[in-house]
Amino acid sequence: MLVNLWGLTKTISFLGCFVQLFIFLALGTTECILLAVMAFDRYVAVCQPLHYATIIHPRLCWQLAAVAWIVGLVESVVQTPSTLRLPFCPHHRVDDFVCEVPALIRLSCGDTTYNEIQMAVASVFILVVPLSLILVSYGRRKAFGTCSSHLIVVTLFYSSVIAVYLQPKNPYAQERGKFFGLFYAVGTPSLNPLIYTLRNKEVKRAFWRLLGKDARTKPWRAT
Template identity: 45%
Template sequence: MRLRYERNNGTSTTDFILLGPFFGFQRVNLVVYLILLVYFIALTGNSVLIFLIWVDFHLHTPMYFLLSQLSLIDLVYISSSVPKMAINHWLGKHTISHIGCGVQMFFCLTLGGAECLLLTLMSYDRYVAVCNPLRYPIIMSPKVCLLMAAVSWAGGALNSLIQTNYTMHFPICGLKEINHFFCEMPAILKLSCEDTLNYEMMVSVVSVAFILIPFSIIISSYIRIFLTVLRMNSPEGRNKALATCSSHLIVVSLYLGPGIVVYMTPGSSHTPELDQGLSMFYTILTPMLNPIIYSLRNKEVMEALRNVLKRNLISK
């Protein structure tokens, strides 16, 4: 039946078939529409946050510059998979070309790696701000902030280029059906007719550099921050430091936790449905939650939003 599906719909033999979100789920339409709602919230939230950081001079600080980079990554990250999934669902084709699959994988790996590195650098920013506040303007200079952003993007892109090129060269046997809603590397490797065990072990090693080491650095940074906060005499300063740091820790947990399971455990140990569910956390849900977590728990962002709304209402 699936072979006839390919012929009748003019699908090239080099195309992959994306089975979509939770293929076989009785209410798949509901799942897709919920994902589109999340996509709209993510686009709105991250765009508003970037705009506020850009227009309000009170937010022209290293912390908010790095946060704007995080929002930019999230915008592109969620846009690299959701629109294609929705278009395929509405057209009923569920296909993606070999080149398109490679491009999608490249962007997802680039943005995923960049976010891991950026979250680590954001924890260092909070460490300097809390533990060494007098030297903060010197250490976190504009040049250093730009360098941090460049390292995040370049590091993610370099790792992605190598892994995408290697993964897409594995020969595929049988039907090219990807049991996923986008071209994610572990799902592609399951289609290969060659033994990919050695490569999967190499991926796990690389994941240590991009997931486990950043996670360890973030945890150690926050242990130092927590110990410093406990010694603070000012309750106001203590509460402000804890509020900012707790927001970042929530984002880190939501993003890196599922990534550790997908990329650092053997593919045979979890089902395709579990992979899809975990992938939705860091590719779809986290980009939506990041601006909500950082704005609702941040008085400066809410004040900037109120000021922008007031200026617009007064001008009208």
């Protein structure tokens, strides 16, 4: 994607498109599940602090991480081949910045009903269900205040992905989907470190010093 955005020749081979779509789906799906896992971890830490070590033990952490990666791989293995088996139009112009399922479905000249149903069902289980669980876990005001940085990341990521995969079929929505696709592929990962670290007091002080405003302006004391 970066090569196509920077260079003059904006092409990709069929094999390259297959690999890009496979990796994109696998990592995107895994991130959706991991954000829900992080919400569960923060919920237990805030609402059940005395039982945290008992509930969130190392074995459960490995199991949850494994589930996230397995779901991502399964989703990619199922949806990538069925998408690339579609009969594509002769011009082969992908109206997007990356080989993504909605853009490839729009490129097809055949019947895409099965693929659209498959994408809708996958979106419900991978996007709507984890997002609902995350919002339920933040129902407690205490958890909402403590984990606001994670909630900001969740809002940016899920809202942009939902705008791409659950959009109505009209030209305006397709153009908007291209922007949101670029945002969650590039913008959200770039903002994540800043959003998470601004909760750190040392990072806050460094940020204010960078702006010329020391957060701890205290008079010097002789010793």
